[in-house]
Amino acid sequence: MLLSSLHHDPSEVEKRKTDIQMFYNATKGGVDTFDQMCSTSSCIRKSRRWPLTLFYGILNIIMVNSYILYTSMPFTKPVPKRTFLRDIAYELCAPQAIHRYLTSHSLSKGLRQIMVDTFKIPEQVPPRRRIPVGHRKLPKRIRCHSCPPRDDRKTNTACLLCKSPVCLVHQSVLCPNCSICPNCNAALFEAEQGV
Numbered sequence: 001m002l003l004s005s006l007h008h009d010p011s012e013v014e015k016r017k018t019d020i021q022m023f024y025n026a027t028k029g030g031v032d033t034f035d036q037m038c039s040t041s042s043c044i045r046k047s048r049r050w051p052l053t054l055f056y057g058i059l060n061i062i063m064v065n066s067y068i069l070y071t072s073m074p075f076t077k078p079v080p081k082r083t084f085l086r087d088i089a090y091e092l093c094a095p096q097a098i099h100r101y102l103t104s105h106s107l108s109k110g111l112r113q114i115m116v117d118t119f120k121i122p123e124q125v126p127p128r129r130r131i132p133v134g135h136r137k138l139p140k141r142i143r144c145h146s147c148p149p150r151d152d153r154k155t156n157t158a159c160l161l162c163k164s165p166v167c168l169v170h171q172s173v174l175c176p177n178c179s180i181c182p183n184c185n186a187a188l189f190e191a192e193q194g195v
Helices: 019-027 029-040 050-072 081-103 109-119 182-194
Strands: 012-014 137-143 154-157
Touching: 012 019, 029 050, 050 081, 081 109
Parallel strands: none
Antiparallel strands: 137 154
């Protein structure tokens, strides 16, 4: 059983092969070439999770298609495929790496230095630091600002900057709202230096 939106009348052309089969055989070389291009610069890693494998496959297809579109533009001077893919990978990784550098307090010094060197993170932006819980004590237990009301989690610690109550689940150096703000990170660094 063959289904095609291009051929309307199935007719035998060569022995028992129809028009649809002959057309497919004549054009399937492009699919093989595309698969070969995907495999030469693949980002796939072994995984037991099929959504992750599917994501890697989609990422490979996107990278090859973007390079094909880039080289087909007449007004650009094409760069080697390896350089093109490296630049795209850098642009995709940079925002997450910078965010991780600023918000994570469990990174080793070596990894932090690699992030600074690779992604050109300015040295004057300090990484967020852990402050002892004793600095954020509240006089009585209050419901956590970040938890939904149905959880009814009470806490006696608060965010150092905005003074919002934060439970042990959401507790970090800052509350979730302040932790993504670069100004709050800078203010926290200044507060730590003054202590």
